[in-house]
Amino acid sequence: MTISPVLPPTLAEIVSDFQELEERDRLTLLLEFSRTLPALPERLSNHPELLEQVLECQSPLFLTVEAEKTDDGEVMRLFFQAPPEAPTTRGFASVLFEGLDGLTAEEILAVPDDMPEQLGLTRAISPLRMRGMSAMLGRVKRKVASGVRPPA
Template sequence: MTTQLPTALAEIVEDFQALGERDRLQLLLEFSQGLPALPERLTDHPELLEQVVECQSPLFLTIEGQGRGAEARIDLFFQAPPEAPTTRGFAGVLREGLNGLSAAEILAVPDDMPELLGLTRAVSPLRMRGMTAMLGRIKRKVGAYVAQTSAAVPS
């Protein structure tokens, strides 16, 4: 099942699957602690971030692309409060697994990828829905970037 995933994300999923439920939660906490802060250019412009309202804790994200169309490299940025370790952990997993990939690679990630982490019994369904929504929002923003940069005509 992880063969459909980009290499970094597949390795993260395999790490989660190799652990028991309690250890999976610990690994999620480690991802939350590793989520980098927003760069100053985004901290000063919150209007550039989009809230994922499905998340139980306030989570905001945005993407930046380098290049055009499906081959563009995508960088992901997240903002979530330190007191929201589950939400931050999910964001950390997605950032570490997807950041720097091409738009095409990100768009090819299966929508049910969060379920592959094996957290459905350890984390509430509402929190799982939040992670699925994060991935969906990222894919929507990446798709919009691809459409915008593919349609643009160089001058």
């Protein structure tokens, strides 16, 4: 499997890390990612109505995207919430967080929709879980395309 040339550098490195492993070890790496998903900031954790549920995920997963102005322009900030007892879902969210957080809208929108399949997990986890990760990426891209604004 090849890595798409459109992937941003950090996401391409993550995909490469997965592809370099034996298939049985890829799930272990995904579970390691699940432990690095940052908690929501207080302003979001106290206001669940600001998050959107990704219904395609087997476990409850909520996300939002915010724009942040920087000296170099505007970047997107991603926020995910998934329960600790859903390590696969948390792992997927963490991969997307680490690979996309802080990128521009254009960089995120250029990520191919098949990026989740590039991780090489299609035989290690169920098709429903793969559909959930694809839905997470799709939801992030839709939110970015809709014109995300900085938080009030």
